[in-house]
Amino acid sequence: xxxxxxxxGALSHSRLGNVxxxxxxxxxxxxxxxxxxxxxxxxxxxxxxNFDFALKLVYVLVLGFIxxxxxxxxxxxxxxxxxxxxxxxxxxxLFFARMPLQMYFAKSGLQxxxxxxxxxxxxxxxxxxxxxxxxxxxxxxxxxYIIGIPTRVAVGTDLFQxxxxxxxxxxxxxxxxxxxxxxxxxxxxxxxVIGAQFGVMASRRLRGEQIRVFLALIVMVVxxxxxxxxxxxxxxxxxxxxxxxxx
Amino acid sequence: xxxxxxxLALALTLPARAAQASDAITxxxxxxxxxxxxxxxxxxxxxxxxxxxxxxxxxxxxSGSAGPVRLMEKGRVALFWMGVRQxxxxxxxxxxxxxxxxxVCNHFASCxxxxxxxxWNPVLAPLGIIVGRGALRASATLECLSGSLRAGELDRALxxxxxxxxxxxxxxxxxxxLRLNGAxxxxxxxxxxxxxxxGRYTIVTYFLSDGALLGREDNELFVRKxxxxxxxxxxxxxxxxxxxxxxxxIALAAGWLAGALFRxxxxx
Numbered sequence: 265x266x267x268x269x270x271x272x273g274a275l276s277h278s279r280l281g282n283v284x285x286x287x288x289x290x291x292x293x294x295x296x297x298x299x300x301x302x303x304x305x306x307x308x309x310x311x312x313x314n315f316d317f318a319l320k321l322v323y324v325l326v327l328g329f330i331x332x333x334x335x336x337x338x339x340x341x342x343x344x345x346x347x348x349x350x351x352x353x354x355x356x357x358l359f360f361a362r363m364p365l366q367m368y369f370a371k372s373g374l375q376x377x378x379x380x381x382x383x384x385x386x387x388x389x390x391x392x393x394x395x396x397x398x399x400x401x402x403x404x405x406x407x408x409y410i411i412g413i414p415t416r417v418a419v420g421t422d423l424f425q426x427x428x429x430x431x432x433x434x435x436x437x438x439x440x441x442x443x444x445x446x447x448x449x450x451x452x453x454x455x456x457v458i459g460a461q462f463g464v465m466a467s468r469r470l471r472g473e474q475i476r477v478f479l480a481l482i483v484m485v486v487x488x489x490x491x492x493x494x495x496x497x498x499x500x501x502x503x504x505x506x507x508x509x510x511x
Numbered sequence: 512x513x514x515x516x517x518x519l520a521l522a523l524t525l526p527a528r529a530a531q532a533s534d535a536i537t538x539x540x541x542x543x544x545x546x547x548x549x550x551x552x553x554x555x556x557x558x559x560x561x562x563x564x565x566x567x568x569x570x571x572x573x574s575g576s577a578g579p580v581r582l583m584e585k586g587r588v589a590l591f592w593m594g595v596r597q598x599x600x601x602x603x604x605x606x607x608x609x610x611x612x613x614x615v616c617n618h619f620a621s622c623x624x625x626x627x628x629x630x631w632n633p634v635l636a637p638l639g640i641i642v643g644r645g646a647l648r649a650s651a652t653l654e655c656l657s658g659s660l661r662a663g664e665l666d667r668a669l670x671x672x673x674x675x676x677x678x679x680x681x682x683x684x685x686x687x688x689l690r691l692n693g694a695x696x697x698x699x700x701x702x703x704x705x706x707x708x709x710g711r712y713t714i715v716t717y718f719l720s721d722g723a724l725l726g727r728e729d730n731e732l733f734v735r736k737x738x739x740x741x742x743x744x745x746x747x748x749x750x751x752x753x754x755x756x757x758x759x760x761i762a763l764a765a766g767w768l769a770g771a772l773f774r775x776x777x778x779x
Binding site for chain 2: 265267268269270271272273274275276279316317321427431434435438439442444446447449450453454457458460461493494495496497498500501502503504505
């Protein structure tokens with residue numbers, strides 16, 4: 265379902281010139297390695313017996329940090345009316361600009377060491393495998409704030425890497441865990457592939473800082489919901505133990 | 512509807528037999544339920560004739576085990592609710608439904624009598640038969656993965672599991688779910704939910720009088736995937752790589768198609 269929606273969005277963004285395929289492939293390389301490590305972390309925590317709680321807590325911390333940072337920066341840029349609306353380059357971006365294995369990414373307009381996107385991809389891959397998501401809400405801020413990709417290109421490139429990452433994970437889940445239901449996926453993505461098109465149309469009308477603010481708001485709402493689940497009395501004190509992670 | 516009317520007529524006009532105490536007949540309207548792409552659950556209609564003197568009819572429909580299930584018990588640690596105990600439950604049936612007649616109001620929708628009392632159990636228990644919530648305790652095995660089981664934990668975990676399954680309509684005891692008329696004819700329906708596992712189901716009907724088991728009838732039912740659902744299920748089990756490739760190809764094609772349609776529509 266994620267693969268279908270991301271494909272729909274990625275193709276449309278590609279037509280708008282918003283996908284840096286070179287950058288996407290480098291990030292995916294790091295992401296695959298991170299995913300393998302993340303799966304081992306999941307196994308370890310499941311054996312310790314409280315994977316569900318650890319998962320939600322990490323979600324809350326990661327979402328809270330990302331959402332708050334992005335919201336404040338985006339709001340500042342929106343109000344401040346800076347040219348181009350892109351955040352200042354981070355210290356990490358400037359550091360990797362001087363590291364070896366330099367490569368030029370034309371679509372992003374970026375010259376940096378290949379180690380930066382590989383490392384960013386690796387860290388996001390670990391988190392994505394742990395949290396059981398496609399990684400988009402973590403990768404997108406990482407692309408914008410750490411690697412320094414312009415927001416619109418980051419959106420399109422992120423969708424491209426999600427296509428590859430989610431396709432890989434779906435393939436492995438189908439073979440090793442038999443947990444892919446084609447009929448359910450078709451029902452779900454019937455909506456998401458069309459929704460993705462409206463998302464592309466909307467993104468054309470928004471500036472980069474506006475996209476960041478809206479994304480931050482969504483992230484913070486999800487964080488608040490998860491925090492509420494952690495703090496409120498559950499409906500069932502005996503519940504099915506969830507198997508988390510995996511993609 | 513037509514089939515139901517005929518079945519009801521048969522059920523209500525079956526002649527009472529001058530019979531031995533163990534004489535009983537049960538019929539299942541269908542022996543096979545096909546799970547297709549549009550399956551959203553199905554009623555399974557049963558009817559028959561009880562032996563003379565029957566005051567209580569108890570019918571149990573049960574599937575095989577759905578495999579081991581991992582459960583957790585949540586507790587509060589500091590501010591947070593988290594899993595504090597983990598369990599593995601094995602040999603619990605995937606579906607367990609019980610219908611019985613209420614001896615007072617006999618299948619009227621407004622029955623207010625205690626359907627949970629399972630008053631048939633004092634009759635059946637000496638025979639080694641448990642019907643109802645107690646059957647889960649008798650058939651399933653609970654293992655604590657966080658140490659050894661403590662006092663009261665087994666009951667708490669099984670009650671919790673029963674509640675979870677009841678929410679999904681997979682476990683149910685309906686003390687007023689069956690109608691028995693004065694001539695000994697009875698009928699009832701089991702409501703098979705959409706999440707019912709496939710496989711072989713046993714249906715056992717017990718005929719009780721005050722303090723005695725008069726007879727027992729066994730039937731079976733098969734729930735099987737069919738059509739596209741069956742084909743995909745077989746493909747996923749036997750050729751997982753091909754199935755995975757098909758899933759990804761469909762996803763990519765759907766994404767491409769949506770993009771193509773919107774492009775033609777002048778979306779961007």
